Amino acid sequence: MNADDEMILKIAKEVVIKFIELGRVSPTNFEATFRAVFWAVKNTVVDSRASALSGELLALSDEA
Template sequence: MAAAHDASPQAESVQPETIAKMTKEIVVKFIEVGKLSPSGFEETFAAVYAAIERTVGK
């Protein structure tokens, strides 16, 4: 029994709020594992946000 998936552009759209949440989780994890200092949060957040945005095609 195969489930039908909605392939409309609306269903595949990623909201800016979702990108921001994903970015925060990634950057916080970098801090937790010691790969990033908290003082570098702002710069790294901007870079990771832009990378995710490019990846999802915004």
Template sequence: MSQEKIVNLDQKIKATPKTSISPINELALKTTKEIVIKFIEMGRCSPATFEEVFTQVFSVVKKTIDED
């Protein structure tokens, strides 16, 4: 199930017109996706916690990008 959410997210990113998402947000989403995939592979994230983990990781990634 978590893989389905990741695939859906990837499809949403690809389907979103490039003018409606900033390059910074696109980078943050892609980075977050890769991190969460690793968490799933390591067993640190489950389908039940996917949304919460994704939101937390995205927040940290976005904050880190914005600090530079």
């Protein structure tokens, strides 16, 4: 597991803990909620990096 995935797991855990405290998550729907939160955070991170990466690639192609 890389450092990014570990950080995403920690963020997902904190979000789900808040949902538990608010009574929005119970033991019966914990797994589905945790997976949904984890993938939402992971997709957000990947999408934000993809746009930054495409900008870097454009800058490199302009230099060449």
